[in-house]
Amino acid sequence: MHELSVCQGLMRQVEQVAANNNAKSVKRILLRVGGLSGVEPSLLQSAFEIARAGTIAEHAELEIEDGPIVVKCQECGASSAAKLNRLLCQYCGEWRVNVVEGEELLLLSMDIETAQSAAEESRHV
């Protein structure tokens, strides 16, 4: 749920980064969405189709990297993979663990095109 809100926040950031870097258009957006972020990647993809309309990223491709959930045990110190609703140490079964990965909701990087790169491309044609 709430993926369109999240996506609109993303578009706002994408436009800012694009403006700061004098982009003519945005070609690709790379996100990392952790399993505990509360955001569903497939719904975020659908929301992106709507949110990108009329923005500098209108023709951009959205790539979403899934972030695995990893917990570190406070008792035995081991790190292990965990399921969304079973955040237990895989080795000793302890529930007192710290989530060290899986909460991310990050804009990792963007590929942009600028006026100069567009001109270069047309020269190559």
Add this chain to the structure above:
Amino acid sequence: MCETCGCTITPGNEHLVKPKGKLEHTSEGRASIEVLSGLLHENDHQAGHNREHFDRHDVLAINLMSSPGSGKTALLEATIEAIGDEFSIGVVEGDLETENDAQRIRAKGVPAVQITTGQACHLDAHMVHDALHEMDLDDIDVLFIENVGNLVCPASFDLGHHINVTLLSVTEGDDKPAKYPVMFRAADVMVLSKADLLDVLDDFDTGKAERHLRELANPADVMTLSARRPETLGPWLDWLRESVKAKRSGEALSPRIQPDGVHLHEPA
């Protein structure tokens, strides 16, 4: 906003998503830009301002979350009654429509601001900020923010509050923490409400509800109570008093889990 429930941009954040910013079409080379910032950056930023605002006024802000109908407003009514003059309470109410909840709170003699979100299924930091313009925080010790009834979306938006309290009414089923892990993981306190009904429900095991919560690596206090049985409110009221005391003594409080990516992944 979500496709599923039809919510769109919230009234509070729409100024952020007006199409076309100040874009400049100039310059040099195609580039891949590393950004590494949280997607809810705008909300987090506003939430930070809200929290500073609460701290400046020595106000303890508590975000109440649950599914619709699990007794958030009833708990507030009973709390207001029980606390009396010990300290002053204010309430921000979030619902899709109606002033009903704010009216119930005002009827108890406590200031309440109603946010109607339209189709949006959660409060965000901007909506809360706007509501704060209508409330004099100088006169308030504890501000309850009653979020929109929903076990999914509210967990993802920091409002600038200090503590998350999540209610689970015993009519809902003891496996809700396993079914809605993101919400229950965010809980700093889990309140099992409507406990007066436990006598007639043979399928709600409070121990099981707590085990499901622990399986989310959550050490939160669990309190079992009924807003209709004032004698069951003791632990809740004591916890509230302690929290107010901690806030007054200048302790820096914030939710254990920042639901929105503030705890960014730290590269090894």
